Amino acid sequence: MSKEEISLFDDQQFEMTSKKFELKAVAEDDNLIKSKDRVQHHGEVFTPKWMVKKMLAEPAIQEKLHDLHATFFEPSAGEGAFLKEILHQKLAYVDQISNKTTWKNNALWALMSIYAIELLEDNLIKAKRVMLEVFINHYQAFMQKALSSNTNLYKSAKYVIDMNVVQGNTLTFKNSKDRLIEFKEWIPSGNKVTQNTFTYKSLFNNDDIDDVDANEGQLSLFSNLEDTESQKRKTMQLTKVYEG
Numbered sequence: 001m002s003k004e005e006i007s008l009f010d011d012q013q014f015e016m017t018s019k020k021f022e023l024k025a026v027a028e029d030d031n032l033i034k035s036k037d038r039v040q041h042h043g044e045v046f047t048p049k050w051m052v053k054k055m056l057a058e059p060a061i062q063e064k065l066h067d068l069h070a071t072f073f074e075p076s077a078g079e080g081a082f083l084k085e086i087l088h089q090k091l092a093y094v095d096q097i098s099n100k101t102t103w104k105n106n107a108l109w110a111l112m113s114i115y116a117i118e119l120l121e122d123n124l125i126k127a128k129r130v131m132l133e134v135f136i137n138h139y140q141a142f143m144q145k146a147l148s149s150n151t152n153l154y155k156s157a158k159y160v161i162d163m164n165v166v167q168g169n170t171l172t173f174k175n176s177k178d179r180l181i182e183f184k185e186w187i188p189s190g191n192k193v194t195q196n197t198f199t200y201k202s203l204f205n206n207d208d209i210d211d212v213d214a215n216e217g218q219l220s221l222f223s224n225l226e227d228t229e230s231q232k233r234k235t236m237q238l239t240k241v242y243e244g
Contacts (some may be wrong), residue, residue, distance in 0.1 A: 019219075023159040052085050065089045068109040069188065075170045077116035080127030083165065084134055086114055103142055103193065104153050105238050111135060111157060112186040112193075116165045117200065121176075128161050135161075152239045159242035160186075171204040173201040186241075194235040197243050 029117035031099045031208045056065065064070035065086065074082050090110040098106045114131075118124040147154055168174060175181055181200040186193050234244045 021144055021146075032169050049081065052081050056085055056089065057083075065241060066093050068094070068106060069113055071113045071115065074114075074116040077118035077123065077127045077165060079123050080116075080130045080165075082187075083114060083116055083127055084130045087111065087131055087134045088138075090114070091134065095138065095142050098142075100143060103139075107135065107138065108153075108156060108160065108238055108241075109186075110187070112164065112184075113162050115183055117168045117170050117181060118165070119167070120171055121167060124165070124167050128165050131165065132158060152242070156239050156244040159244075160184075168200065170200070172197070189235055191238060192235050193238050193241060194233050195241065196233050 010189070055061070064072070072082075072086050077083055086109070090113070091107060092108050094103065094106045111131075116127065118127060136147050136154075139153070149155075164185040166181060167176055172241065173180055182197055183200065185196040185198055188194075189197060236244055
């Protein structure tokens, strides 16, 4: 992604329109397709909102949505329909269990548990933007104050989204730069977090996949993150992960 595209997030201004912040729905497009050409070439058909909510309402999924460290992975993120709702429901749980001292860390753990890959750059930009909007919306409603883009929390939230929601092709395991798709594993260590870089390809225990640079099975999706040996680890304060 180019610096110009990333700046779409950096330059956003979030202003208070009244003295009281309230949770509000993020604006969305109800169209299920963008063009026939995209359907034919990429099989792109978006999931309607009602179906997203119905799928996430399953008891087993609801149990994971109430676990800060239970991971979710969306292999074809589109414009972020699932990502937005998963994050919203996880943060709604964070709102319930947190006070103003613990909310930031709990919210970042919830954000760190959501991963996605998207092939098309325009979709990727929108998916990241709506996730950041959901995060800011929950913060402002809970704290009753604006979240400045200059704060450590804002920078960390944006960094996590950039690391967890990436461009790539799930079939080739590579991104548009012909490099293996990489993610960050976020390992809890008290009030700190250890970052461990792993490849999407490393999640597959498949002898047909030649991945000499990655350890297999580093991340177990829909379960608690497990500690693994790696030379790429960095441990730092949770609200300053963007410095990593």
